Amino acid sequence: DEGHDWDIFDINEGLKTLYLFSHSISCFLHYRQTFSRNSIIGDKYRWPTTIPYYLEDSLEINAKGVILKAFDQYRLKTCIDFTPWKGEKNYISVYKGSGCSSSVGNQRVGKQRLSIGSNCDRLGTVEHEFLHALGFWHEQSRADRDDYVNIMWDRIKTGKKHNFEKHNDKESSALGVPYDYGSVMHYSKNGFSIGSEPTIVTKIPHFKDVIGQRMGFSSSDLTKLNRLYNCTKSSSFVDSCDFEEENICGMIQGPGNAKWEQRRSVRGGPQTDFTNMGQCKGKGFFMHFSTAVAKRGDRAFLESRWLYPKPGAQCLQFFLHNTGAADDVLSIWVREYDKASPKGKMSLFKSISGGVMGSWELHNVNLNVRKKARVVFEGVRGKRPSKGGFSLDDINLSSTKCPQHIWHIRNITGLMATTPAGSKLYSPRFLSPAGYSFQVIVLFFQRYMALYLHLTSGPNDHRLKWPCPWQQATMALMDQQSDIRQQMSMHQMITTDPKKKSSDGTQYYWDNPRKVGSKVTESDGSYYRGPGSGTSSFLTHSRLRSNKFIKGDDAFLLLSLEDISSLLVPQPLPHSAVQAAASLMRAGDHDAPQGDANNPTVITTVAASVGAVALVVSMLTAVNAWRMRRRQYKSDKVVIIQDMSGFME
Ligand SMILES: [Zn+2]
Secondary structure (H helix, E strand, O other): OOOOOOOHHHHHHHHHHHHHHHHHHOOOOOOOOOOOOOEEOOHHHOOOOEEEEEEOOOOOHHHHHHHHHHHHHHHHHOOOEEEEOOOOOOEEEEEOOOOEEEEOOOOOOOEEEEEEOOOOOOHHHHHHHHHHHHOEOOHHHOOOHHHOEEEOHHHEOOOOHHHHOOOOOOOEEOOOOOOOOOOOOOOOOOOOEOOOOOOEEEOOHHHHHOOOOOOOOOHHHHHHHHHHOOOOOOOOEEEEEOOOOOOHHHOEEOOOOOOOEEEOOOOOOOOOOOOOOOOOOOOOOEEEEEOOOOOOOOEEEEEOOOEOOOOEEEEEEEEEEEOOOOOOEEEEEEEEOOOOOOOOEEEEEEEEEOOOOOOEEEEEEEEEEOOOEEEEEEEEOOOOOOOOEEEEEEEEEEOOOOOOEEEEEOOHHHHHHHOOOOOEEEOOOEEOOOOOEEEEEEEEOOOEEEEEEEEEOOOOHHHOOOOOOOEEEEEEEOOOOOOHHHOOOEEEEEEOOOOOEOOOOOOEOOOOHHHHOEEEEEOOEEEEEEEEEEEEEEEEHHHHHHOOOOEOOEEEEEEEEEEOHHHHOOOOOOHHHHHHHHHHHHHOOOOOOOOOOOOHHHHHHHHHOOOHHHHHHHHHHHHHHHHHHHHHHHOOOOOEEEEOOOOOO
16 A cells, blocks of 8 residues: 555545546456455355255246346356256255245255245345355445444344344455445345434445445455355356457457458447447457448458357347448358368358448347357448448357347436436337237336336237236346446346236236227327336436446347246156155154144145145145254254345335
8 A cells, every 4th residue: 555544534535536437437347356255154055066946836937037037147157057956965945935035055954945035036136045045144244344334223123133243254254355335245225224214324425325236246246156166167158258459359350351450430430439438548449340441242251269158049249330331231150160061161140231320239149059169240341332331349148048129228318317207218019929019118217217018919919818928028227338247237027927907906917908908109100008017116326327227328128028837837846856755645754744833835835735746845845844943953053044025225
C-alpha cells in the first residue's frame, strides 16, 4: 500500500471510486485474486464433482424445470455436474418443503434432502440452495464479515437470529476471495427484518442495494466454488472470444481470396466494438469483412481453432453488425474432421443476409457437432454495391440448446426515462416448437421492472391442446458481458398448469386465448391475448442499470417455451432402491415410523400415494427420514439453513 496509512473511510471511498469506475466503463475484464481458502472446512463435506440427485414428486412441475436449468448453469460455469440417482450411497433428494432450505456440505447421510418450496422456484434461489449443499454458508456468515457489514440484531425477527451467526475461520474458509457484496449467497438488506428497517447495513453505502442479488453466481462465487472443488474445466463451456487479443483466440483465416480484419472502427460502421462499446482506451476490437473493398463473389473465411465439444446440441452466440449490401451473405459452417475426411467436411447451419442493418444484433445458431471441428464464419460479397461489410464480436459456444427467440428492446434507457410508470411494452408474438403463440410484456414501475407471459392466438390453435398443458417459458434478460461464463442474466420461469383457474373460478387460466383472452388490434392486424402470469418485481431499476443488462441503450430478452410434460412422470428409482424398499416392506420393519408428525412432506406423500411405486417412494422417504433423525441425535453438526422464500428485496 506504498506506506499509506489509510483509515477505513479512505479505503471505503477508494473502493467506491474503483467500483463505480469499473462498472461504468468496465475495462477490467479479468482480475486475479490472491490465493488462501465461507466454505465448510473438511474434505469429508465434499461431494464428488458429479452429484447424484433425485427430484421427489412433491415438487411443483415448474420447480423441476427450474432445477434442471440451474444444473445447466453449474455445468456451464463450474466443473460440478448432476446425474440422476442410480443407487449411489450419498445423493441429494429435492422436495417441496415449507420454504427453501439445505444443509451445508455433504453430510454423508445417504439421502440428503434439499427443499425447493413454493416461491423458491427461481434460478438464482436454486443455485443458492445447491451452493449450501456443496459446502457454502451465507456470505454474511464469513468470519471477517464485521469488517464489511453491520448486523442490526434488534431488527431481526424472533427465532431468526441464528441466520446471522458468524462461522469462525477454524470451521469456515473464504478461499482467499475478498468479501463479496454481490454474492448470490448474501442476504438482502431486509433479510428476516421485523419491519422495513434493514437488518444488514453495508459499511460501504454503495452496496446497500447490491446485496441480496438472486440473478446467479457472481464472479467470486464461481472462483470459490471452482477452488473448493479444484475445477479446471466445465462440462458444457466450449469457447468464448471478444477479439481483444491480437491472437484472436486462435482463430485463423481460411482459404478465401479475401480476409477478415481485426478492427476498432470502420468508416461505414460500426464506429465501436460491442464488448466495450469503444469506452476503453487501447481496447475495443472486432472482426470485420469489408464487402466495400472486396470484389463481387469474393469470400473470406474466419475459422475457429480445433474444438472438441460434447457430441449433441451446441449453441453458437455472437453479435453481428451488418453494414453491407442486401445481397452480401454471412454463412455459419462447421468443418468436422474424421478419418474419412481428414481435411474436414463442411456443414452449413445458417445463412444471414440483409436483416437489421447498422446496429449490433445478437444471433443464436444451433449447431450439431459430433467430433473435432472448427466453427467457420464465411463472408460472401454479393453483386450490389456495398459501403460497409460484416462485423463480428463476442462469440460464445457452449454445449446447450439455444434460446428459441430474441426480443431486442431498443432504447430501453429512453423508454424508462420517458414512459409513465405502469405503461407497457409488448414483445412481438413468437411461436413455440409445439406451435403455441406467446408474447411477453414488460412494465416499468417506480422501483421495479415487471415481466409477464401471455399466450396469444396463433395459426395452430385449432390443432393444439387447451387449456395449454405444461409449457414452460424461460425469459432471461441477458447480461451482455462478453464471456458467457461471467454472464449474470436474470431469469424468470413460468409453467402453464392446465388445471389453473381464473381468480373467479369460471375459466381455465391457460385456455385458448380466443376463449379467455381479449381482442387486441395493432398495425399488423388483430389477435387475442390471454391473461398474463409473471412478477411485478422482476428486477429493480438499480440492478437493471448496474449490470450489463443495458449496452448502448439496448437490452435483449431471450425467450423459450418448452414442453416439460415429461417431468410429470416421477423420476425412476434405482433398481437397488426399489428392491430394498420391497424387502423392508416384507420384513415389516416396526421401527420405521408410519408417518412422522415432524415431517409434513412424508405425511402428504403417504396420503397422496395411489400406485405401488408411489408407496415404495413414501416408504423409502419415511425410512430415510427416520435414519436421518437418528443421525441428527448423534451429531449436532447437521444444521439446516432455512432461507426466506419468495422475492428477497
Ligand atoms: Zn441460504
